[in-house]
Amino acid sequence: AATAPGKKITARLKRTLPVRGPQAPTLSELMRWYCLNTNTHGCRRIVVSRGRLRRLLWILLTLSAVGLILWQCAELLMNYYSASVSVTVQFQKLPFPAVTICNINPYKYSAMKEYLSELDKETKKALETFYGFSEGKSKVRRSVDEWNSTGSDFFQQIPLLKVEDFSRTATDLHSGQKRKIEGSVFHKDSSIVNSGDSNDIIGFQLCDANNSSECALYTFSSGVNAIQEWYKLHYMNIMAQIPLETKEKLSYSADDLLLTCFFDGLSCDKRHFTRFHHPLHGNCYTFNSGENGTILSTSTGGSEYGLQVVLYIDEADYNPFLVTSTGAKIIVHDQNEYPFIEDIGTEIETAAATSIGMHFTRSRKLSKPYSDCTETGADIPVENLYNKSYSLQICLHSCFQKAMVDSCGCAQYAQPLPTGAEYCNYKKNPNWMYCYYRLHEKFVKEQLGCQQICKDACSFKEWALTTSIAQWPSTVSEDWMLRVLSWDKGQKLNKKLNKTDLANLMVFYKDLNERFISENPANTLVILLSNFGGQLGLWMSCSVVCVIEIVEVFFIDSLSIVMRRQWQRANKWWKDHKRGSLGKAPQASDLERQGHHNPVCIDEDLPTFTTALRLPLPQDSPLPRTPPPNYSTLRLETAFTEQLPDTLELSQH
Numbered sequence: 001a002a003t004a005p006g007k008k009i010t011a012r013l014k015r016t017l018p019v020r021g022p023q024a025p026t027l028s029e030l031m032r033w034y035c036l037n038t039n040t041h042g043c044r045r046i047v048v049s050r051g052r053l054r055r056l057l058w059i060l061l062t063l064s065a066v067g068l069i070l071w072q073c074a075e076l077l078m079n080y081y082s083a084s085v086s087v088t089v090q091f092q093k094l095p096f097p098a099v100t101i102c103n104i105n106p107y108k109y110s111a112m113k114e115y116l117s118e119l120d121k122e123t124k125k126a127l128e129t130f131y132g133f134s135e136g137k138s139k140v141r142r143s144v145d146e147w148n149s150t151g152s153d154f155f156q157q158i159p160l161l162k163v164e165d166f167s168r169t170a171t172d173l174h175s176g177q178k179r180k181i182e183g184s185v186f187h188k189d190s191s192i193v194n195s196g197d198s199n200d201i202i203g204f205q206l207c208d209a210n211n212s213s214e215c216a217l218y219t220f221s222s223g224v225n226a227i228q229e230w231y232k233l234h235y236m237n238i239m240a241q242i243p244l245e246t247k248e249k250l251s252y253s254a255d256d257l258l259l260t261c262f263f264d265g266l267s268c269d270k271r272h273f274t275r276f277h278h279p280l281h282g283n284c285y286t287f288n289s290g291e292n293g294t295i296l297s298t299s300t301g302g303s304e305y306g307l308q309v310v311l312y313i314d315e316a317d318y319n320p321f322l323v324t325s326t327g328a329k330i331i332v333h334d335q336n337e338y339p340f341i342e343d344i345g346t347e348i349e350t351a352a353a354t355s356i357g358m359h360f361t362r363s364r365k366l367s368k369p370y371s372d373c374t375e376t377g378a379d380i381p382v383e384n385l386y387n388k389s390y391s392l393q394i395c396l397h398s399c400f401q402k403a404m405v406d407s408c409g410c411a412q413y414a415q416p417l418p419t420g421a422e423y424c425n426y427k428k429n430p431n432w433m434y435c436y437y438r439l440h441e442k443f444v445k446e447q448l449g450c451q452q453i454c455k456d457a458c459s460f461k462e463w464a465l466t467t468s469i470a471q472w473p474s475t476v477s478e479d480w481m482l483r484v485l486s487w488d489k490g491q492k493l494n495k496k497l498n499k500t501d502l503a504n505l506m507v508f509y510k511d512l513n514e515r516f517i518s519e520n521p522a523n524t525l526v527i528l529l530s531n532f533g534g535q536l537g538l539w540m541s542c543s544v545v546c547v548i549e550i551v552e553v554f555f556i557d558s559l560s561i562v563m564r565r566q567w568q569r570a571n572k573w574w575k576d577h578k579r580g581s582l583g584k585a586p587q588a589s590d591l592e593r594q595g596h597h598n599p600v601c602i603d604e605d606l607p608t609f610t611t612a613l614r615l616p617l618p619q620d621s622p623l624p625r626t627p628p629p630n631y632s633t634l635r636l637e638t639a640f641t642e643q644l645p646d647t648l649e650l651s652q653h
Helices: 005-016 028-038 041-048 052-081 111-132 146-157 223-239 244-248 390-409 432-444 478-493 525-541 544-582 588-596 645-652
Strands: 083-091 098-103 160-164 168-174 178-180 184-187 200-208 211-220 258-263 274-276 282-287 307-312 329-334 346-348 350-366 459-471 502-521
Touching: 028 041, 041 052, 052 525, 098 211, 111 160, 111 223, 146 645, 160 178, 160 211, 160 223, 184 502, 200 223, 200 432, 200 502, 244 282, 258 478, 258 544, 329 350, 329 459, 329 502, 346 350, 390 432
Parallel strands: 184 211, 350 502
Antiparallel strands: 083 502, 098 282, 098 329, 160 168, 160 200, 168 178, 200 211, 258 307, 274 282, 307 502, 329 346, 350 459
């Protein structure tokens, strides 16, 4: 039968061209084909080189080049995720920051005595017992409020203790009785100011209300620190039960705190200040808070064009057990930031003029993958309790407050209330002190997970402060200045001012240079690809096409060969298993079919010499022998179907 010319050409091509690419029978043949046809010269030299030494040298050179490429590409990738810092300085009109001012003493002691009468009596009794300190019998008004009626019970349950040489026995400074100390001992400080005997340690013991055997003794080598810590603990419990409206009345008003005010050379008054109540500092006042939609700015640097205020401190009305210093606290911050006065506030001295010069800096960091910062805090799983823009401190305080509510059932007094929670107090939460101290210990040791969850903000504003202090008022001007100030405020104060009750504050820009610090990617994607191309060309004389070829051969084709071999093995196993279950022996037709469908020859490719040797032989059949020659095949045939006339005549002769 005649064969179509197209099939002849196809058959001749299959016999001539080698099996390559995903049709290669084995991985070794695929790798050999790749080395002979790739554009990377090193791989080709491995195959075509003669001699083991030369081939070994080319293998070492090629592997070294691959290693250098991987190393350099890894360096490029790490450099791609790095950022460069640029600093830009601009001279322009600057917005003035918000300035929050608080009296160090949060509440007027004269107004707070009725709420603190029981606590003050216990504190004075402890001082008298341990130090022999006595003021005589002071007439202290007893409170008519219901929480003070039970306050003394808790003072007796958590009294001050004197521990001798860290023994397990302590003396109750309230009753003078000795008690056994159980649980852990935590030494809070190592101050050089000790009590009368160097071996005496002052502290207090907190126990779990649900399990009396779970106790912790907190000791202080300084009696001052021990009394203050113990006093603040009970003080927060009392203040948590007083309504906010009442506490605002007990603290200082704007008229009480502010005597004079100037900004940018013009007079200002309490209308330029916004009040907010801080749990630990009472009424605080923020200048230029921006709540009315207007933010003041300044176009001139220097002390005369900033904020100048004279503060009335009223040292005589300070709580003697709560605070031990006199003055005010201020913090410079952005209008959208919460003023953490207790953390980063600057203290202002009395009888002195404090000048604070500012330098303004805006910073901008790159977020992931360059740094682990957050843009708005929306990706942080912590509720913002402060109703201000996100910051790391807000996140940490909110995280601790949330853990406090979850673990102790109530909120800590110094931080805002979460939704549906209430502040801790003795009545409803008798176990809150022990729970709070245990939780705070875990927080400091970073065991609550807050430090791991909270991140820095990517953008923030910062005012670098430079503080200088001068004596104020001077000796020669003290008399008339105090008289004038007393006259201005005489109707409200009803007494002559003392210079230790006054503080002069000036906050101003030293210059109007705004520094903008920003992070920029050190490399772009174009530069990264160019660097990759340079490394590939330098070490392997390779291009993008070569990279695509490597991906095709080493990943796609290799995976195709491996998967095909696995599939053919599974198919063969299934057929053999099926024949065994039916009890049938392999038929000759099956063996022939099996030979024609050899796994190494598919897609109508003719077998090569190597693969032909792997063709399976029929079972129980004699080995093939050389057949006798067919002499008809020895006849010479012309390669042309039609013979030329001149050659035909010669053949006839």
